[in-house]
Each structure stands twice: as C-alpha cells, then as structure tokens.
Amino acid sequence: MLLSPERAICRLRDAERSSDIQERMKTKAQKNEELEKGRKLMESAQAVLLIDFSKVQTKDLKNLRQELKKNGNPMLVIKKRLLGLLLKEKTVELQGGEFKAPMGAIFASSLEQAAGSAYRFFNGLEREKKIEGVKIMGGYDLNTKELIPQQQLVFIGQLPPREVLLAQLFSMIAAPIRSFLYVLDQKSKQQA
Numbered sequence: 001m002l003l004s005p006e007r008a009i010c011r012l013r014d015a016e017r018s019s020d021i022q023e024r025m026k027t028k029a030q031k032n033e034e035l036e037k038g039r040k041l042m043e044s045a046q047a048v049l050l051i052d053f054s055k056v057q058t059k060d061l062k063n064l065r066q067e068l069k070k071n072g073n074p075m076l077v078i079k080k081r082l083l084g085l086l087l088k089e090k091t092v093e094l095q096g097g098e099f100k101a102p103m104g105a106i107f108a109s110s111l112e113q114a115a116g117s118a119y120r121f122f123n124g125l126e127r128e129k130k131i132e133g134v135k136i137m138g139g140y141d142l143n144t145k146e147l148i149p150q151q152q153l154v155f156i157g158q159l160p161p162r163e164v165l166l167a168q169l170f171s172m173i174a175a176p177i178r179s180f181l182y183v184l185d186q187k188s189k190q191q192a
Contacts, residue, residue, distance in 0.1 A: 041074055048107055048139055049114055052104075053104045054135075060121075075106045087140060111141070116157050118157060120157070
C-alpha cells in the first residue's frame with residue numbers, strides 16, 4: 001500500500017513530535033536527582049515562593065537567578081508534581097489546581113529579601129513592557145505550614161529594604177528630640 005505524499009509527510013511530522021516529547025520527558029533518575037536537589041534547598045529555607053516564568057526571556061530569568069542566589073535564596077525550576085512531593089515531606093499540601101502556569105520555586109532563607117528581589121525583578125520587566133503584571137503566584141511558609149497569598153507577598157516585596165526602614169524609623173524618633181533641642185537652643189540665645 002502506497003501513501004500519498006501528503007499522508008507520508010503527516011506521518012513523519014507525527015513521528016518527530018512523539019520523539020520530541022520523549023526527549024523532553026525526564027527519566028526516573030533525573031526526577032530523583034531533582035527531588036534530592038530540592039530537599040537540600042528545602043533544609044535551609046524558611047519559605048518557598050512560587051513564581052510564574054512564562055513569557056520571561058531566558059537571559060532575564062538568568063539575571064533573577066543570579067540576584068536571588070547572591071542573597072542566599074536559590075531558585076529551582078521544578079515540576080509541580082515534584083514540588084508537591086517535596087512540600088508533602090514537610091507536611092504542607094500544594095494546591096496545584098490553583099497554579100496553572102509553569103512555576104519556579106524560590107527557596108527563601110529570608111522571606112522579605114526573596115519577595116523584594118522577585119517583586120523588583122518582575123516590576124522592572126513590567127515597566128520595560130516585557131511582561132504584564134507581577135508574576136509572583138504565592139508561597140508557603142515552612143515554619144507555620146501555611147499558604148502565603150499573592151497579595152501578601154507583593155505587599156512584602158513593595159516594602160523598602162530593612163536598612164531603609166530602620167533609617168526612616170530612627171529619623172521619626174529623632175525628629176521631635178531635634179525640635180526640642182532647637183527650641184532650647186533658641187531660648188538660651190534669647191536669654192543671653
């Protein structure tokens with residue numbers, strides 16, 4: 001039985017697609033290796049932040065990884081099912097139905113730093129019109145074993161760094177004292 005040229009081309013394309021899918025699928029050994037890597041990262045993490053990296057260019061994602069790693073908050077692109085297994089080991093249940101997009105997991109040793117870095121990164125991409133919206137999807141606090149909603153992580157990410165907040169607090173405390181000292185100085189000059 002001879003095939004028409006169109007039919008033969010269709011069969012070749014189907015064969016190419018199935019081989020591409022098989023190449024992208026991970027073997028059990030690769031999945032176990034990824035799980036082990038995730039376990040090591042989870043040991044030192046206080047929280048896991050979930051980000052959506054769809055429509056983010058590879059070079060931008062590389063910059064985010066470098067910035068996070070510099071602050072001690074490594075990022076791992078992991079399948080949702082494998083991340084669910086990692087979180088289940090910590091007795092935290094991943095609600096996978098909530099997250100439809102491809103995910104990256106940031107293993108945060110400092111929730112504030114990681115949320116701030118991720119927020120500034122995605123906010124910068126949004127200003128450059130490379131993406132739409134901040135792509136922080138949510139997170140899990142591993143100490144309290146609770147879900148951290150997206151709005152709360154964005155709010156934490158919008159806060160200035162700790163040093164800036166401390167400086168602002170100090171200036172607010174020092175302002176009335178400074179004013180009082182100024183009044184005393186003026187009074188002493190009046191009397192002299």
